[in-house]
Amino acid sequence: MNQPAEVFQPLQDDDPRAVAGYRLAARLGPGATYETCRQLTSETEASHKLLLADKAAGSEICVKHRNGDIALMVIETKSTAMPDIGFVASDLTVWPAEKN
Template identity: 55%
Template sequence: MHDPVQHATAGAGRETGAKTAHSPDHGHGRGGGGAGADRPGLDGRGRGEQIPRLGGGRTVDARPRKSAQESSTGSPSASVPAASRSPQVITQAPLLLNAESSLSFEKPLRRDDRKGDIRFDCESTSCALESDTSVFVQMFTDEAVSLDECRFLLGGAERHRWPLASVAAGSQICVKHPSGDIALLVVQTKSTALPELAFLMVDMTVWKKAV
């Protein structure tokens, strides 16, 4: 004769075991074994191939690199060339230029003979400045002319004679000597009505070795 209580307990145990064997969550819980344990987790740790860390594990130096100039000199300013020296300046004013005098790029700037580099000539049809070696260019501006402006325009100058028809008081004329000296003549007075008595009164500035 069977005990009804034992029979009921055994039946309940078998039913519970069957449910556990067919449960879809078996082996996939936290810390569980089975198929779930064979797959790597989100962090790449498991029996599968590990996921490499970002950057391959190398340490990146975030400090700015020094340039070659800084490395060799220790300071970027050490590689900057020193500013070129300003040319020597000679100034004389006023200077009288007529048929018996001339101007030179050396002291004294005015000579009492015609042996200077810049001469005043009124023997032709019109009065002019002339030179055997230097070239002239007139600056048509009311502003004071700088050395850089003279140097720039004299770069293409070719005229060794400059007529004075367009020259008046205040006119500025740049002159370049083959030695590299540059002169600026600022006309103060122009008198050419009588060629035999004609003259110019000028202020003269010379920049030595300016080219």
Template identity: 65%
Template sequence: MPRPPAGPEERKRRRRRAALLGTAAALVAAGLLISSAWLLRDAMDGNRGRDRDFSVSASGTPDPADPRASASGAAAADGDASPDGSGAAAGSGTSGTSDAPSASAEGAAAEPTAPQVRGYSGVSVDAENSVSLSDGRSRKPSEGDIGFSCARAGCELESDTSVFVRMYGEPGATYDDCRLFTAHAKSHSLPLAAASAGTEICVRHRNGDIALLVVQVKSTAMPDLGFVMADLTVWRAEKG
């Protein structure tokens, strides 16, 4: 007897059943693929492990991945370190500290001591007074180190104990400048015709003292009343 045609409900049930069967088949296939992949990975890892074991046994070198090798390496490093933690190798006969003097100590010992400096403001020299480099005080013309004279055509500074060098250029001469420029100076006098306020004059005493004379006021229009007022800086020579 022929089967009556399926109704709408029957067709829906058949489609749902077919869909469920297809989904189940897909899940089974996916599971099989995943299982195959894991089996393949395990096989490859096993082959790599055997290859590594073979290479390690052939070379005699511990495997870094082996925890036992790491532990033995750390123990060996601890055994090589000195007991006091100084970082010196055992039995080497050297310690972690050096007995050599530090470079800073050597540099400090090698540096020369800076000369003593003295400053005197407003010292004045004229026909009746000279100035001493030892204390910056006025002396009789024959007793001081820097004197003043207008006996010649023009007024000038003069000295029996020191030599003079006038400094040119930017103001601010230093001890090193004066020491350098007076090293071979021979003149015991310095004309004042071109000198003015701010003129710098380096002086070297025969005992090694270096001085800088900075003119503040110069009056030479009337030689009998002429004078020079200046600021004086003296660097004492180191006495042996």
């Protein structure tokens, strides 16, 4: 993989080593790019659920739509302490799927 070294951070002692059967190799640090998200989402067609309660403000999440669009979601603000009135505010960058 040819990602910039500063984008990936080592797992911390209290980080899980696997989630839903998927091995975790590193944390996605600040500064994710299209290329980073493209590589991270190219391995699977599976759908994954993500718990936002354990994500902090500033967390970056790469996603891929079934039409091939790739997006980077950055959590700006979140409130999940009271689930009935919880909310998430985020910044979303979308790169349209490449057309052949």
